Amino acid sequence: MFKPKIRILAAALTLVAFPLLAAAQGDAPIRIGVPVGLSGANSVVAPSVVQSAELAIEEINAAGGVLGRKLALEVADDASGAVGAQKAFDSLVFQKKVDVLISMETSAARNAGLPIVARGKVPYIYTSFYEGRSCSPWMFVNAWVPEQQVPPVVDYFMKTENAKTIFLVGSDYSFGRGMLEFTKKYAQGKGAKIVGEEYLPMDGSDWTAVISKIRATKPDALITSTAGGAPNVTLTKQLRAAGINIPYGNLAVDEGTAKSMGADAAGIYISASYVTGIDSPANKKFLDALTKKFGADLKTPNDLSVPEYEAVYAYKAAVEKAKSTDSDKVLKALGEVAVDGPRGRIAMNQQHHAPLTMYLAQVQPDGGVKVIDSFKDVAVGAQCPNLK
Structure with missing residues (x-):
């Protein structure tokens, strides 16, 4: 006799629980994974990369996040090599369940991580200059090629x-x-x-x-x-x-x-593609924000750290365009959005790579650089012809 009442109660609980579950999922942070060489060859530059990611995430969260959700940073040491990268990528993709990977890495680390990216079906924005012609439907690149x-x-x-x-x-x-x-x-x-x-x-x-x-x-x-x-x-x-x-x-x-x-x-x-002496409001704003946030602990912004900052904003733009963190939708949007950052306007719209303004410069005795010449919107050449 009591079975109908039990069914009604269960249905009522389901109706109450479903919106609560949906709300909880909607409030969950969007996780950005950063596998980077905190040890090994890249340990000299990795701290500046992490600082750039931290600044971008702080700024975006302060402005309301992405689709009403906060961003959360997950950093893993890839030890600048293949073995470390396999562990870092696996941890971020399958244990931390990140929504995207955004990072500067050695080519050895990148190559070791790409199969894990494909298996986990997670978008990957590679922010390191590199030797070119690394092609994956899951990867976009916003740094220079040869x-x-x-x-x-x-x-x-x-x-x-x-x-x-x-x-x-x-x-x-x-x-x-x-x-x-x-x-x-x-x-x-x-x-x-x-x-x-x-x-x-x-x-x-x-x-x-x-x-x-x-x-x-x-x-x-x-x-x-x-x-x-x-x-x-x-x-x-x-x-x-x-x-x-x-x-x-x-x-x-x-x-x-x-x-x-x-x-x-x-x-x-x-x-x-980046020097600190770029004379633009966007670069001045970026440098001022870094100085305010990190003070005496600030690492010099550079051609490996600035693309990291811009890539976090590119992911934000792609998620907002896609109205979702769904990987397939975000990947489509990544090739269509553009970001105005310290290096100027960056769009990864040439075979998953980005045309860039390049600067020829010479290092000065104080460690700064003097720009000798600049070359606007240099094309990437033939990188990944099978990718749009």
Whole structure:
């Protein structure tokens, strides 16, 4: 006799519980995962990347969040390599249940993480400059590729420094080799001769043998592509100690790392999509906000940290355009939205990559950089033709 009443009570409880559950889900934060090299080669630059993510999330939450929900940051150390990345990605995707991954990483870490991204079906915004042609329907890139970054350095050395012979030095992994392979082809196409090409493992720190070969070949210019952070520091210090003073272009050093290198970095030529000296209201606002938030603990903003800040805003724009955090809807929107940030207007609308304004600059004795020339809206070239 009591069964009908039980059914009615159960139905009533379900009707009450469903909106409460929906409300709880609606109030849950949108989780942004940041796998980054807090240890290993990228440990020099990773703190600035995390600071940029923290600032973007704080600003967005203060303005009401995204679709009425707050953003929450989940950071995991990928140890700057493949093994660490597998653990970091797995933890963020399957344990922390993040809605998106946004981060600067070594190419080795990125390559190890991509299969996990695909398995977890989580959007991934890669914010690191890299060797190009890494293609996944789950990944968008808002940092430079060789077609955007290399030509300003090579052209300047050949035209202004009259460099006819070039020596190449890199870290022995996909970024180091990929960047220098493009550089070699580009320089040879312009009529330069490559007189040496040497590599050390990512964790290598003794460049003595490489420097001896540079001395022996007497190149007109040196171009390097080492893993961001520690290898840049050790190579440059040893070059300076050895008295190597030819025109030196570093394809991997960022403004923050240059400052940490002190006087050793003076004279290095860099090609970047961001320098702190960009004269725009957006960049001034960004720098002021960073200074206010972090004070004396602020790490120098750079070409690896600023894309992180802009990518958080790009994700916000994509979620708002999609009116959802659903991965398929967000991925479609990521290729359609644009963000006005410290680097200007950024849209990842060329084969999941972004046209960028590039700056050729030289590191000064105080660690700052002096802009020599700029190149507006440089296209990405053929990166991922099968992706829109």
